[in-house]
Amino acid sequence: MFIKPQSGINRCYQYFLSRRSITMAHEKIKTTTTSDKMTTSRYPTGYDLLLDPRANKGTAFSIDERQLCRIHGLLPPTVSTPRLQVERFMENLRNMPDDLSRYISLNALQDLNEKLFYRVAMEHTQEVMPLVYTPTVGLACQKYGLIFSKPKGLFISILDKGHVYDVLRNWPIDDVRAVVVTDGERILGLGDLGCNGMGIPVGKLSLYTALAGVRPQYCLPITLDVGTNNEHFLNDKYYLGLRNKRVTGKEYDDFVDEFMQAIVKRFGQQCLIQFEDFANHNAFRFLKKYRDLYCTFNDDIQGTASVAVAGILSSTRITGAKLADSRFVFYGAGEASIGISDLLVVAMEREGLSAEQARKNIFLVDSKGLIVKNRPAGGLSEEKLRYAHEHEPITNLIDIIRTIKPAYLIGAAGQGPAFTREILELMASINKHPVIFALSNPTSKAECTAREAYETTKGQCVFASGSPFPNVEYNGKTYVPGQGNNSYIFPGIGLAIVTCNIRHIPDELFYLAAKTLSEQVGDEDLKVGLVYPPLEKIRDVSRKIAVSLAEYAYEKNLAALYPRPNNLEEFIQSQQYAVEYEDIVPPRWDWSNKTLAKL
Known part of the structure; x- marks a missing residue:
């Protein structure tokens, strides 16, 4: 029976013949002759295709693909859409x-x-x-x-x-x-x-x-x-x-x-x-x-700093106060708190303060209390010493807040509930819109929950956390707590680096990423308390961060990809991973050249 040249069966037959020819040419079919029979190993099958996560489509393989790739019968007969x-x-x-x-x-x-x-x-x-x-x-x-x-x-x-x-x-x-x-x-x-x-x-x-x-x-x-x-x-x-x-x-x-x-x-x-x-x-x-x-960075220090500063920049649109006019108390003095503090200094320098003046607005609290010079309990690390104040020692967090009167209370100690009802009420009494960031992960280590923050401050606070919390209904209004997760920052930074071959990563890139992220927060987001854009937009946000960083990298000769793309956003978007399945184009046997060719 003659088979039409364009039929799927014919393509399948051509593919089979080509695989058989190539296999035989490379002696991949082993034969063994005995006195009364010849045994031949099976031809290569498509079963391995189903075990390759980057090639496997599961039940979305078309009928033609199943025949051509020799997986027909290995899957249920119905073809599913993605x-x-x-x-x-x-x-x-x-x-x-x-x-x-x-x-x-x-x-x-x-x-x-x-x-x-x-x-x-x-x-x-x-x-x-x-x-x-x-x-x-x-x-x-x-x-x-x-x-x-x-x-x-x-x-x-x-x-x-x-x-x-x-x-x-x-x-x-x-x-x-x-x-x-x-x-x-x-x-x-x-x-x-x-x-x-x-x-x-x-x-x-x-x-x-x-x-x-x-x-x-x-x-x-x-x-x-x-x-x-x-x-x-x-x-x-x-x-x-x-x-x-x-x-x-x-x-x-x-x-x-x-x-x-x-x-x-x-x-x-x-x-x-x-x-x-x-x-x-x-x-x-x-x-x-x-x-x-x-080409390296530490996400716990710099990534956390960038996402926190982005939330802080967004919060100023709610509080109406400049960073340079605000005081910050950090509960915790480890990688996250010092990283955020260092990047805050960069942000306040943009508002006209010197680095020394900016550090005077930042107060760190560790396990021994407020970090001060000449601390009786012992010496301070180089990182902590930058933020040590000429101040009397205070060990209790609530006493520190009463004394310092901060606009921002940021938790990154990883010690679990620490922002008590009394502390939250005190923050609300000091500020019209106190900014409460409970950034410790996982949820069990958060300094307070979103509900505790909103209810105790009577809906006055600006809240963000490291782990997700559900929306809070209070006094007829729905509050949407923002998640200050590093995932808003490091994927976009990574995208810029791998697409444009950025060689080094100065602190300026993290400030630029924070600024770009905060600019993606809309007025409607702010009305419900969000200081970060909705997670559904995060892929577009990451691309915008990558574009901002790439532009800076080319200006400062940090990018090694040449020539510079004419349109960085289009170029970066073209490099992003796509989840659409690719059609499998089977090879055919070119009888004239005895080689495989694309259909």
């Missing part, structure tokens, strides 16, 4: 018993069908982001030894010292442009989780793609395992990391040095290295040590 796939997944997700189960389900989808995973994340950002990252990722890290199923990054242990580059060579993709690395010593507000901290870089890089469109193949999560001081995990039979106390000192520093050098050797000088959840004593010195040598 929209129906999303609806089916979300229906299952919502019926699961708890958020950890939902986290596991989303990870399984990412392992199975990458484009569908990101389509789900992009179309249901508000619902999915708290499951992919904070607050659920904190619980996932604590349970990591139980739920680990498939590698999504690299584990490099102190036992690999001297061979870090060899471990990096095991990663199958050469074009890596963004690395997120942790050593697990200070995961969120949960402390030392050791190897279990891998959930953080995996989650961060998922947001790079979902929220900014950085292509997932460019991203590599890494955990540096140097041990843990957490006795619970050292005695946990399911713990997957090294069972020894943390390595410190010169051996640790040499290991991190080797890692940084190996990244550049393997992936190039423009590869972004984002530090996550290192302990304070290491985070500040690594930032100072590496920032002028590598």
